[in-house]
Amino acid sequence: MYQYDHYDQAIVDQRVAQFRDQTQRFLSGALSAEEYQPLRLQNGLYIQRHAPMLRIAVPYGMISSDQLRAVAEITRKYDRGYAHISTRQNIQINWPELERVPDILADLAKVQMHAIQTSGNCIRNITTDQFAGVIEGEQLDPRPYCEILRQWSTLHPEFAFLPRKFKIAISANATDRAAILAHDVGIELKRCDQGVVADIYVGGGLGRTPIIGSLLKANLPSEDLISYLEAVVRVYNQFGRRDNKYKARIKILAKAMGVEAFGAKVDAQWALKKQSELQITESELARVSSYFSAPDYQSFDTQLPAELEARLNENRLFARWFEKNTLAHRQPGYRIVNIALKSAGIAPGDVTHMQLDALADLADRYSFGELRTTHQQNIVLADVPQRQLYELWQALQVHELAAPVIGTLHDMICCPGGDFCSLANAKSIPIAQAIQARFDDLDYVYDLGPIELNISGCMNACGHHHIGHVGILGVDKKGREFYQVALGGRQGRDASIGRILGPSFGAEDMPDVIAKILNVYVEARLDEETFLQTYDRIGIDPFKEAVYATSH
Known part of the structure; x- marks a missing residue:
């Protein structure tokens, strides 16, 4: 790193x-x-x-x-x-x-960390795929570009007071785990005959006015990435609204102007900077890339070690964890390990000081001393030898970090909500905990397949409820907390905003509401259909009928 x-x-x-x-x-x-x-x-x-x-x-x-x-x-x-x-x-x-x-x-x-530009109307932390550099199918490692853009954007004198906050996400994989279409600017890096190029998407974002980003520039040469982004932010800084914070994001500007007209203004600005010192040179890319070179991997057989296979066959809990929480690594003999911060009764994404110390020790022992945080509010050890997975799993159990729930209903995203945030209309954490408690049968949860349940305490959408398969939004009605439910949202290449089911529900109703939604899915699904596949086939009406038949 x-x-x-x-x-x-x-x-x-x-x-x-x-x-x-x-x-x-x-x-x-x-x-x-x-x-x-x-x-x-x-x-x-x-x-x-x-x-x-x-x-x-x-x-x-x-x-x-x-x-x-x-x-x-x-x-x-x-x-x-x-x-x-x-x-x-x-x-x-x-x-x-x-x-x-x-x-x-x-x-x-003292440990090369800070809190600069993690808030305020500036360019925020640049995010990417949590498996960057280790996952199969990746066209290139996006992290060197993330670092170069971080250095460009940090304390940029022109962009310290933008109309509103500005978020950039980068992906270089066919599977978009960075949600690039839900960001102010999303970047897809790819290789072609001309070298590394970038597709630039603009105007995505959630919050009060959720919008999926639109393609602004295709096949931008990667060496022009900084100069082009500088032109994008400069146009936004000049024309973005400052009279109304709810209409100040770049998504509102791009929609009002039209992407084509917005792009024309960007191109005019870009022409002033394109041949400038802002170009990413081969030498600078090589310098930054050297910080992300592969660790000192050992040479292992491509097959699972016999001892690991035996453990998987004899220990059902370990086999569950291996299936749900680990992924294939591009380096033979290694696995990517997801550590779920989703223990029952604990706020999603919370981790104690003892667990943090334990994770640091485990990273030193099993994954070259590096860890990764994720969009799903989890932790990743990216480079674990397969032969050490059982030993790692045992250690994670001791520290209550071995919940085998990645990608399931229990792996929900949840903002801090009204328990902490002064902006929230309603509490989020109790809703997450109530749903976890209601669906405590993991065999049932596994049978449901992949379901992304996202919870936000207000329209700022810090829980990304708009793009959850099931999205829950806390709303205030005359001083009482209610919850609006949406279905069918998704991130990735086919990103879309979920459709609102109907009138909101009281907090005490939410476990029953989710149960009715899941019952419709279980009864209607065909063969191995996922929740989204069933929803896309039958539409929202059967879910609406089931939920409101006895709820109102």
Whole structure:
């Protein structure tokens, strides 16, 4: 993974000192709350319902074992002993004291971490496929491009105060796990006869006005990636609305102008920058790519080790975990391991300081000291030798990290909701926990097949409910919490926004509502149909009839 040079370290250290001074001036009354707000947001600090919340940057989801140990220590020293993985691969802590946040940032800087641009109206953390560089079928490793774009966008003087936040996602795989069509800008990297090129999608996003992104530029030479993106953001910065924050995202601008007209303005800006110093040179790409070279893999047989096969045959729990939580690796003899942060009764994405320390130790022992955070609020060990999988599984069980639920109903995405967030209309975590408790029979859950259930506490859609197979949105009705349900959403190449089922439901009704939806699917599916395949075939009406027949 990328390592800071002295310039990187100096920039981060200077930012810590700067923010310490700003915070001291705010606490002394020299800065007003209004003056302090953009300064704290640029450093990842929110004022939430009960306490500040600090969002720590995890660039494109890569984190070392030493960095994870530092996060664990920060949760012990400054917080309440746990952290939360966000849907944009960052790490959040929910209870820091405001006056101690500069100390937290100083401790992060010691391990090459920061919270710069994890909030505010700027270019946020750039995300990608959590399996980048190790998954079969990948055209190229997108992480070097992520890092180059991170360096370009961090503290960019022109883009520090955009009309609204700006999110970029990159994929280089036929299976899009980065949800590029649901971002302000989505980038698909691919190889062709001309070399590496990029398809640029613009105007995607969820929130109050969910829109699937549109193709803006096809087959852009990858060396022009920075100059073209700079033109895109410059057009948005110039023409994006600033009078209404709900209409300030680039998706509103692109839709109002039309993608063709928007693209014409981008091309005009791009012509000014295309032959500039912003081109990605071969030497710079090679330099950054060197940080993402393959680790020192051992040579293994392509077949499963006999001992592993025996363990799979004799231990049903281990076999379940192997099937659900591991994936084929492009390097023979290795597997990708997904670690679900979805234990029953625990908020999805939450992980304790003890578990963080344990994960760091396991990464050192089994996966070259590196880990990855995921869009699904989980953790990945990307390079585990197959012969050590049983040993790893046993260790994960000790730390309650071996739930074999990846890709199932239990692997739900959930924002912090009204328990923490001051913007939320309703609580999300209790709904997730109630659904987990209702469907505690894993054999039934496995029989359902892949189902993505996403929960958001408000229209900001931090839980990405719009693109869940089943999406749940918390709404406020005269001071009471209700929940709206949508079906048929999806991310990936065929991304679409879910359709709202009908009137909302009380919190106490939600487990029954989900049960009725699942019963329709189970009764209507043909052969090995997935939930989405059945939904696409029969439409929303049978689900609506079943849910509202006795609910209202």
